[in-house]
Amino acid sequence: MERVYPCSNKIVCICWSHDSRLLCYGSNDMTIHVVGFVKFENLRDCQIGGHTNIVIGSYFQSNNYDLFTVTRHGFLSMWSCSMKVEDLIVAKNLFKRKPENPDSEDDVVPDEENNEDMEKIAKKKRTRFLTYSRKSKTSLSKYLKKENVTATSSSYKPETRVMVVAFGSGDFLILDLSGDDHHLIHVLNISHSTVTSTCINSSGDWVALGVSGLGQIVVWEWQSETHILKQQGHFNSMKVISYSPDGLYLVTGGDDGKVKIWSTESSFCFMTFEEHKAEVTGVVFTQSGKAIITCSLDGTVRAFDMIRYRNFKTLTSLKATQFSCVTVDSSGELVAAGGQDSHNIYLWSLQRGSLLEILGGHEGPIVSIQFSLRLGSSKLISTSWDKTVKVWDAIANTTAKETLPLFSDGTCVAFKPDGEQFAVATMNGHITMFNADTLRQEYCIEGKNDLGAWQEDTDKVHANVNLKANYFSTISYSPNGEYIIGGGKSKYVCIYSVKDELTN
Incomplete structure (x- = not known):
């Protein structure tokens, strides 16, 4: 010090x-x-x-x-x-x-x-x-021609004597402070929200402005009056995320109803879809990587083309339903979505855009579904808040092939890449692995100690106990199937060895 x-x-x-x-x-x-x-x-x-x-x-x-x-x-x-x-x-x-x-x-x-x-x-x-x-x-309000302005951020470059002042109205000023007086260089509005941060680069030619309320950043070249960069994240929480099969892209969905595509090489968002009118609850790539399937609480499942970047299919149910999760089979032809309020699973043909089946049997909101990753397989698993995981054959049978009881409400399911095993995470912090053919339990990982605070089955249900209950809300196998990663209502991300049932 x-x-x-x-x-x-x-x-x-x-x-x-x-x-x-x-x-x-x-x-x-x-x-x-x-x-x-x-x-x-x-x-x-x-x-x-x-x-x-x-x-x-x-x-x-x-x-x-x-x-x-x-x-x-x-x-x-x-x-x-x-x-x-x-x-x-x-x-x-x-x-x-x-x-x-x-x-x-x-x-x-x-x-x-x-x-x-x-x-x-x-x-x-x-x-x-x-x-x-x-x-x-x-x-400075005279330059904005407004009364009662609120300045929120400012930056100054002593070498070039250029100052930037941003305001709560989304406006910013660029001033030349050389000499005994100052001169206005530029005034511009970039947003309807408050500009919360500003910065000038080393040469003084570029001005960076951040809008925290929108997750937006703008880089402005004031001499040519052009945008160098304009990026915006999700307005609110980012709810779901998925990698493309080749790992070059990420797709995200948020509370703001937007679907964004990001380049993993440049870390920039290069496409935003705004067709959904409510929270996006599920995103997934097809195996070919040529389309993105999304679902939302607005009652629609949408398919977006990764070549022309357009919404080429919109799938709906017979009755208004809020969809909480979505999956697509290995061929890219069958799309399934789980209902949050109807407790049903809806099955569509992506090519024809028609509803094929409605799979019923769950007694609570469906929180996660996934098709088998094995080529040619139509096996589908789903879990719900009714303490069950169900195995379906999406083509041969419209009723549940098997119902497996759980010790707690299910939160997420995941298939092993070879399709021979699937895992289900539950509210008590456990991850249980089943054989996909025999449906017998093979392994069980007790992750509640790794998550921090948890809720015992004997605890009384009240607000303070619920706040302490940590669990995995999402799980995924590694490409070789030897490890499983989980995260959720906890500050920890855990990686487990499947066979050893241990944390790495």
Whole structure:
């Protein structure tokens, strides 16, 4: 720890001087403090007042100690320093040792040293300390032609003397602060939401702006007035995610009803589908990777083309149903979705777009379904909050081929890549593996100790206990089928060896 500087309120902005000798910081008490990183004889804690709102940004200039400050209600102030860089005097004897025993004769200071101390005190009284005076004050609301604006973020590039100020209305300004006055370079609106962060690149040509409420980032080249980059994540929680078979793409679905496709090489989202009108609850690629199947609480299952990037099929049920999960078989022809409110499984032909069957039998909301990954197989497994996992043959039989009881409500199912085994996760933190042909239990992993807090079967059901109940809400096999990974209502992601039933 080099230095500790006191402050009576929360610090909201901080900035170094060009020579790293001074530091200025502002707090919620509407005050700017200028302090030295080393001790100076003519600088203590210089406090700059006179602001009528919180200071969101304070910046030193590139070759002196003059300051710019930006306040929350959109006022830009220029402050002139009373001293030049060379006028600051570094204090000497910063760590002078104090006498250990004041009564000792050896520690008595001679009269000559007392005279020197008196001279230092007299010199200190004559010392001119560093101060600031306001040079100008300008309201930035005149450039926006709006009243009662709220500045939310600002950035300054001392080398080019370019400043960016963003506002709660989604507007931002670019100002040229060279000379004694400032000039407006550009004003633009990028969003209806609040711009929460700004940044200028090293050359001063690109301006980055972030909108946290929308998960949006925009990089703007102000000289040519063009977008360099525009990225936006999901407005709210990201609910589901799936890899493409070749691993080049990721598809995500969120509470905002949007389906986004991301490149795993560039980490950028390059396509967004907005056809769903409610929360997206399931996404999956076909085995060929040429289509994406999604389901939503709006009662639709949609198929999107990965070549032309369009919604080429919309699948619905006879009655309005909220779909909670979706899967597609190895051929890419059969699509199945589980109902959250109807407790049924709906089976469609993707090529014809027609509803083939309605599979009933579950007595609770269906939370997860999956087709076997074995080529040519139409075997389907599903689990629900009725403490069962059901095995279906989607073509040969419309009734459940087998019903396997569970000790707790099911949360997720997953097939092994070779189709010879499937796993089901339950609310009690267990992962149970069954043979896909004989339907006998082969392994069981008790993961509740790895998840942290959990709920015992004998615990009374009340709010405090439910908050402590952690479980796996999603599981997946590794490509070789030797390991299984699980995550969910816990801060931990667990990887298990299937045969050893141990955490790796």
